[in-house]
Amino acid sequence: MGIVTVDVSMSLDGFIAGPNDSQENPIGDNGERIHEWVFDLASWRERQGLDGGASNRDSKIVAESFENVEAAVMGRRMFDNDDGPWGDDPFAGHWGDDPPFGIPVFVLTHHTREPLEMDNGTTFHFVTSSIERALERAKQAAGNGDVEIVGGTNVIQQFVEAGHVDEIQIHISPVLLGGGIRLFDSLESAPIDLNRTSAVASPDVTHLRFEVIPQK
């Protein structure tokens, strides 16, 4: 039986993207300061279909972060941040033809839609009922594997608040961003206690892993 995970990079002041994010600027102004530590890692590049990159401890941690993940859940705006439902193009979605998942991805939306099978093993399924139903379907698809709640932040917060997330890995980048999208902005059922299960300090980033302690 797998677990449900969250895995994100965050600035020391809590942002996962900079200000002014848009379709053209998905990680916002200066958002690369949060995420750039990952771009040259062999394991990350391999998942994007790219050769080369550094095979260091960070790369190993990134590889481990998805090796057991067999299904994912994301919000509609992370699938396709156009304003309208699905936009003009029925294949709209800003992951391109070859999304870097290779697993079933369950997209939360208010608009029904047939599953969308992509080239490399990624199939997008669209779930309109509830986050619980999305999770149930994702768990079923994952079998003994894990389910990752990919984002956006409002989706991550909903799953954390509902007590559905077992583990949170945060990669803290050494920058104060001062603005943008906060990972945790509006938790209402807090405080939520955590148990830090690992900490790895690399020169470029600090990887902290937490178990979520179930609320009473």
Place this chain on the structure above:
Amino acid sequence: MGIVTVDVSMSLDGFIAGPNDSQENPIGDNGERIHEWVFDLASWRERQGLDGGASNRDSKIVAESFENVEAAVMGRRMFDNDDGPWGDDPFAGHWGDDPPFGIPVFVLTHHTREPLEMDNGTTFHFVTSSIERALERAKQAAGNGDVEIVGGTNVIQQFVEAGHVDEIQIHISPVLLGGGIRLFDSLESAPIDLNRTSAVASPDVTHLRFEVIPQK
């Protein structure tokens, strides 16, 4: 020549105090989840004039965090969070007769006031001109020692933004607080790059130390 430091405990979601903070509830609702790791440490207790406590690695880190600090700077509301300037009592200030500093403390305020000498070597000085003047006086008082910018968060942010802080130590407590007072809420001159110089993971808390990289 000393350096200028900041040293604070923070929840994983960036809060240094919970919601509804007041004179009677200075760390806010559930704020103890952020700060409780420190209360039983020998070094912290000693500084409060108390015996006993645990002599572990956390205690050593706390001892190190103030061993070189020879002067401090704080905001007026951290000295005395009454609404009026100084309230009715000329000795108002919520640190009591025996504040746990034992060093000169420079309080930023709009209201002039004579220095206030306390029992244990703490003297409060009141600076009305500018944060730069407060820092200059604190540095002078510290000699070769360090100056700590104690708080509140708006004061810490002002000093960080102005480029006056050399080192930030954050003790990350394993909790999502969901609300309260954020350490970094309104940095305007961000992004501010940091260099993580140490990371120590204890069971109850993760100590991360950062150098602030001067902005160009």
